[in-house]
Amino acid sequence: MERLVVIGGDAAGASAASQARLRRPPGELEVVVLERGTYTSYSACGIPYWVGGLVDGPDALIARSPEEHRRRGVDVRTGTEAEGIDLDRREVAVRDRATGAASRLGFDQLVIATGATPVRPPLPGIDAPGVHGVQTLDDGRALIDALAPDRTRAVVIGGGYIGIEMAEAMKLRGLDVTVLDRGAQPMSTLDPDMGVLVHEQMEAMGIDVVTHADVQAVETGPDGRVRAVVTADGTYPADLVVLGMGARPNTGLAREAGLPLGDSGGLRTDLRMRVWGGDPRHAGIWAAGDCVEVLNLVSGRFQHIALGTHANKQGRVAGMNIGGGYATFPGVVGTAVSKVCDLEIARTGLREKDADAAGFAYETATIQSTGRAGYYPGADKMTVKMLAERTTGRLLGVQIVGRDGAAKRIDVAAVALTARMTVEDLTALDLGYAPPFSPVWDPILVAARKAAQKVGAADRV
Amino acid sequence: MERLVVIGGDAAGASAASQARLRRPPGELEVVVLERGTYTSYSACGIPYWVGGLVDGPDALIARSPEEHRRRGVDVRTGTEAEGIDLDRREVAVRDRATGAASRLGFDQLVIATGATPVRPPLPGIDAPGVHGVQTLDDGRALIDALAPDRTRAVVIGGGYIGIEMAEAMKLRGLDVTVLDRGAQPMSTLDPDMGVLVHEQMEAMGIDVVTHADVQAVETGPDGRVRAVVTADGTYPADLVVLGMGARPNTGLAREAGLPLGDSGGLRTDLRMRVWGGDPRHAGIWAAGDCVEVLNLVSGRFQHIALGTHANKQGRVAGMNIGGGYATFPGVVGTAVSKVCDLEIARTGLREKDADAAGFAYETATIQSTGRAGYYPGADKMTVKMLAERTTGRLLGVQIVGRDGAAKRIDVAAVALTARMTVEDLTALDLGYAPPFSPVWDPILVAARKAAQKVGAADRV
Structure with missing residues (x-):
């Protein structure tokens, strides 16, 4: 029987698995999803609202649990890490994260949906307790657990989407919030003359925004916990630090396997989400979601945009094609x-x-x-x-x-x-x-x- | 000096006059607007919200008063009715509504922006005190003046846009509201399977909706005021009646002048808003707003849609063209x-x-x-x-x-x-x-x- 292996069980991977499953009977195609974490198909975009207390989590953020996927005939293996892709033998090297046991899993079709990795600069103290990323549900849980009445000062590093959404979340939780952004204005996805409007309005809301911030270290106290964020121009006391500096495509496995990456570092695919670098061994290799780069239909250039709505569309397109249909993801306009x-x-x-x-x-x-x-x-x-x-x-x-x-x-x-x-x-x-x-x-x-x-x-x- | 005469000083007419004025100096083009009422450039669409008490009126609904137009060099003559268009002599027959004095006004260019006339079927009692249209600011004022603590029951005839907006307004004013619609569902601009959702939700809000209503008469009391609305199937007590049965293009003047009307009864124009029926005397005759018919770009057919946003666009296009520019109104998609x-x-x-x-x-x-x-x-x-x-x-x-x-x-x-x-x-x-x-x-x-x-x-x- 033919086997589809999907690396990554979030938006893109789970969509691809589901669509392929819907279109080809279980007796014809086995669908295995390798997920290193414990959740599938969750809305990472919803984490700021969970942390802010607007949404009950994490269950509400999960569109389809591993159990639900399994009931639909998708073999979801959580706590299972893909460690290598062997294009010659058409196998994925797999490790069970709980037991450490290694194994190999053959595939006929492979979907790479390994997502993106939050930027986490190698600053002194960056790994101290009290410094939080917000990419996974576990991240969200850890941050909520860290909220306490005596922790009143939050510093958010990065003034992009995640940064401003987390600033709101911390504000909703009653903390004093400072956003440190390295640019001239927050929201560098806008022109500066529009970003300044965001800056002014955030200040009017009582959110302190520091621009041109050159973050140099996270300072810790005697207990080892975060105490402040140090920039070239000043020190900002912090009981909690939130990292919102964007994400880069997580393509280590793909790179090691020799698959083609674009200038943005994301996997390059064709319109049907096939990875194709001119090597016949790439046949049957697909990619979707935050690990790929997308064509910007206005500029005609490829870029990396980590966004759930693209991941869902791309995963669906890959799955439909694997399932024998014909579908394309023509690109984005950068909305x-x-x-x-x-x-x-x-x-x-x-x-x-x-x-x-x-x-x-x-x-x-x-x-x-x-x-x-x-x-x-x-x-x-x-x-x-x-x-x-x-x-x-x-x-x-x-x-x-x-x-x-x-x-x-x-x-x-x-x-x-x-x-x-x-x-x-x-x-x-x-x-x-x-x-x-x-x-x-x-x-x-x-x-x-x-x-x-x-x-x-x-x-x- | 060349003279532009505009018949009608609301959205379309005033926009045309303003644009022409902006583009051609006062020494080159005289711009005269004939307005039978007392207001110019007002938002008829806002009347339901004024009546409902959400908006202070009528001043807030007036985008530009006659005085403001005059300060900008447009000769607005309110209380002035155009009674005829003489294409041979290129004159408009004019009557001062206050004095009754008749005169004639020559034109080089003429914009017909006579708007639409609310449907008011010739039913017994339709003109009784307590029966209100809602097209003009005077209509709005009259309806607000008619609100009184002992007038608790409103019947709205017609379940289209104006009807449902007026139902909301009456509800906001604390009246019991019944909407009588002749169709199978209110909002006949939707398919019935969507209209039924509106019907259900209006009922859930406590607005009584009667469908298949065949209105036969407005019943009056001994004081001559409205007392009820009589349909073929029942009588609905009413202290106030609001007419919301749509509007037809007001094209009497145009028809009498022999200008071309479409099947919808609206003036037919080209993309630049020129009226053209093949007669050289039609040169320099323009039309815009609720008195014209528009091309539906999806069906390829002309239809009559009375909507402020179209009136503004069309008036602007006519004025730009009269002012020496080139502009078109390509049509609508029926939004x-x-x-x-x-x-x-x-x-x-x-x-x-x-x-x-x-x-x-x-x-x-x-x-x-x-x-x-x-x-x-x-x-x-x-x-x-x-x-x-x-x-x-x-x-x-x-x-x-x-x-x-x-x-x-x-x-x-x-x-x-x-x-x-x-x-x-x-x-x-x-x-x-x-x-x-x-x-x-x-x-x-x-x-x-x-x-x-x-x-x-x-x-x-």
Whole structure:
């Protein structure tokens, strides 16, 4: 019987296993998932909300447990680490983490879904008790267990998505929060002129944001626990430290096996999620999720984006193909949404520096509007920045910072980028209008009007 | 000096006047707006929220007053009715409503922005005190003035957008509300299987909804005021009656002048909003707003849609063209959003009966999901129905009924319809994901997956 081995049982791996299972009968295809941890199919994105006390965890964050997968005919082996991939013998070297027992498992098809590894710089004290990552459910549990009335000061290192979400979580738990970011502004996935809005609003919420922070060490007390975070410019007392510095593709196994990695360090696949480096031994090797790099459809470049929604889509595509269907993951446009307390943040497409790097000549337009008719209760200010290619008017990117209803407006831009629309096209879009939901000119349209004028189409729109 | 005359000073007319004014100096173009009422540029869509007490009116609903227009160089003449258009002499016959004085005003360019007229069937008692339309600010004021502690029962005739919004307004004012709708379900802009969800939820809110209601008369008491609404099947006591039966294009002047009307009764224009019926005398005649019909880009058919967002866009396009620019209004995809209390309702594209009428063979897919990650606080159920062309998979329409965050998700479908995407294309869209904003598979994507399976592309998506 043919055997599919999946390395990694979270979003991408479990989706691939499930789809392959659905499409090919158990008598024809054996599906084995090797998971080094104890959970499968969980929402890592939900951890900040669990830590913040908004969500009961960890069970609520688990979409499908190992037992549920097994009931559906997927042989999930938790506590089982893949230690090597032998392409010649088509075997995975496996170790049982509890017993230490080593074994080998043959495969016909292999899905590499090894995820990403949080960045954890080799600073003095980084491994001290009280320094927490937030990638796994065990991480979340450890952080919640570390909360105590006398631990009142949290320092979050990194002001990206995880950083701001964890700042909110610590704030919700009543701690004083300081975010240390190495950039000129938090949220480096935005242009600095939009990031500054996030910075200002976080300060207004009582979250201390330190920019240009060059973190040099984690200082520990006599008990060995974290006591402060030391930067080049100052020392920040801390009872808890949260690491939110992003993640890198976890591709050690793949690299050792000689599989092709892209410039971002992620596995490179084709549209069907096949790993292919020109070597016939790569046939039947698939990859999906945070360990791969994705094609950005706007820049035409590959990049690494660790995001659950891509992992789910890619895993599903791999599983459908393994199951005998035909499916593709065409790429991304770089959409991301987040929030810190009630401030919503969204982006898609290219920032100015991405557009520069990709060689576009472009114009920018930034407008302020509201998410509802100006007179409707709860109408809050929203800032929209739009990038458009100078001569053609092609939409290149949008960034939004605002409150109620701001973030998901980015989806309009995501679809427009996918369809390669111009900003002039955008001005005519038939978007939903009613006073509780939008001004009569949706903020996206207002930005598009201004962008269209700036690209020189003023007389045509 | 050239003179532009605009008939109607609300959204479309005022936008056209403003744009033309901006683009051509006062010494070159005189801009005269004839407005029969006393207000300009107001949000009729906001009236239900003013009546409901959510918004202070009427000033908040006025985007730009006649005085503000005048300061910007637009000669707004309120209380001034256009009574006829003489294409041969290029004059408008004008009457001052206060003095009754008649005059004639020559034009070089003419914008017809006469709006729509609420449907008001010639039933016995329809003009009795206590029966209210809600189209103008004066209507809103009259209804608010009619609220009184002993007037506790409101009957709303019509269960469309205005009807349900006014039902909410009356509910907010503490009245018992009955909505009479002639159809099988309220919200006939949805398919009946989606309308029934609105019906059920309105009943759950304590709003009585009577379907298949054949309204025959408004019954008045000895004081001449409304007392009840009589249908073929029963009599509904009423202290106040609100008419919400939609509106028809107000094209009497245009018809008398021999200008071309479409099947919907609205003025037909080209993409630049020029009225053109093949007669050279039509040169320089423009139309915009609720008095025109629009091209539905999905069905390829013209229809009448009275909606402020279209009126604003069309007026702007006409004004830009009159001002010497080049602008077009390419058409609509039929997007509309609304709400009744906390229930959000959205639609775009074609319903089943529209698809039938347009000759499409299609599949439908209906799914339930949530507007946030299922575990995130406030995650509410959302129902999404999607129509796709059977063989090609082309997206034809989407309808959504749900709560927090449901309505504006329709914008994704609106853009996808504009770009003529397939439902398979939709499954790969890079929409914003974070637990407070969406499940890892956005409800639109879940619906697209199911629709793609049903159109026979199951093995390819």
